[in-house]
Amino acid sequence: MNTVAQHNSPYVLGIDGGTESVRAGLFDLEGNLVASGSCSYTTYFSRPGWAEQDPDEWWTSLVVAVRACLQRAAVNPAEIIGISADATTCTLVPMRTDGTVLRRALLWMDVRASAQAARIFATGATALRYCQAGVSAEWMPPKMLWLREHEPATYADTDLLLEYADWLVYQLTGRFTLNINTISQRWFYHLPSGGWPTDFYAEIGLGGIETKFPAAILKIGEVAGLLSPAAAEQLGLSAGIPVATNGGDAFIGLLGLGVTSPGDMGMITGSSNVLSALSAQALHLPGVFGSFPDALIPGQHLLEGGQVSAGSILNWFKRNFGQGLEAEAAANQISVYQLLDREAAQIPVGSEGLIVLDYFQGNRTPHTDSAARGTIWGLSLQSSRAHVFRALMEGVAYGMRDIIETFARHQFKVARIIASGGATRSPLFMQIYADVLGMPIYTTRCPEATMLGSAVVAATGAGVYPNLVAAANAMVEIAGEYQPNAARHAEYDFYMRQYQATYQQLKGLMSDMNHKIAV
Secondary structure (H helix, E strand, O other): OOOOOOOOOOEEEEEEEOOOEEEEEEEEOOOOEEEEEEEEOOOEOOOOOOOEEOHHHHHHHHHHHHHHHHHHHOOOHHHEEEEEEEEOOOOEEEEOOOOOEOOOEEOOOOOOOHHHHHHHHHOOOHHHHHOOOOOOOOOHHHHHHHHHHHOHHHHHHOOEEEEHHHHHHHHHHOOOOEEHHHHHHHOOOEHHHOEOOHHHHHHOOOOOHHHHOOOOEEOOOOEEEEOOHHHHHHHOOOOOOEEEOOOEHHHHHHHHHOOOOOOEEEEEEOOOEEEEEEEOOOOOOOOOEEEEEOOOOOOOEEEEEEEOOOHHHHHHHHHHHOOOHHHHHHHOOOOHHHHHHHHHOOOOHHHHOOEEEOOEOEEOOOOOEOOOOOEEEOOOOOOOHHHHHHHHHHHHHHHHHHHHHHHHHOOOOOOEEEEEEHHHHOHHHHHHHHHHHOOOEEEEOOOOHHHHHHHHHHHHHOOOOOOHHHHHHHHOOEEEEEOOOHHHHHHHHHHHHHHHHHHHHHHHHHHHHHHHHOO
């Protein structure tokens, strides 16, 4: 991205540690993106359901991304007054107090801890009110229990267990902290009850694990520390910039969408999809995660639905079945995704009988089934690349509708949906979402809601705005919308029911297969 003229200093730096890459965006205090940089890293899939990343690669990529952003912005680093970095949640980093990382991080989509998750759910503990449909193997307690049971030497050698976002705070400031956002959602921390659920941890086989948690628990936007001289030198920044505590990427993205009060629902699209809303009251709904008190905005409760695999499915298709498309796309001066979109747009609603289950790495909600896997059925010799690509997008949209229908069954009223992320770059995909959901979907002026959310947090930590709500109100603006087509929505109803029935028919087979291949 090139530098955008007519922005006024000072600036804040929003960092987004995502699944496939880390991105850095420089924003002015009105929420305008001045410049950005990104750098990818590797995910290691050594066994079915496993997914790991190397924190050293995170940092190397972050340095590249920030320096690229600064070069494109051509601003004086002294004009940057705040930094904050979100990251994926449930990405487990075991380490020593001297900063040594003891093994590759277990990425959020890693579901090797399925057996541990099932055992935890079977306890029926009070803490499980957050997840009445089941405990996800993505979550931290199952992963921690897997580490303790399968790598006891590493577990014993671990001084501290961190999330990716908190590891970034350590790298930037040298301070070990935890953020209330991720521990409330994924570690069963419950501030109204006093914090850590020690009895719950003991009951599930993690007694005493609290000794491996950093003592400092900070709110979103609270200053965790100042940018250290060593980090500043590597990043090309000035030492001493306030680093504000951040949290999980999708939830910080709510701030970048302007979702700060009940009524709006944020739709963060990417490798995974997260659908989140805020409630004034505590709600515990089957098929929905939450509500998590004070996890984002103090005094409000966070509700969550999500899909483990979304954009990652399209990437899987492009990577494995799109060989040779680069030259054709380049000849048309478009991307490979735009070429596939162009082809898929010629295929009718329902992809002429193809149904895709988007559970390539399991189902997060509403089933919370880590043994579920992706399915494509209805294939015929007529089926083309375009049919399959459109069916993949439709399958992801069906999964989103399944979540929204779950919210609706429990009388949770949604006034509007505001979307961001990778899918918003595809008008076809966004129209499919709107048609399948039967609801208008709004987009914001800055499509990079997660990076902007981190900039909102950074501006709050820098003291520019008194709180997160005021910062989001000043920095976010609605700019576009996709209206559903009534005829297409009615036609999608049939395919939606086929999608839902497919899981019910196959879940037993999927479970058997998962047990067969699990090691």
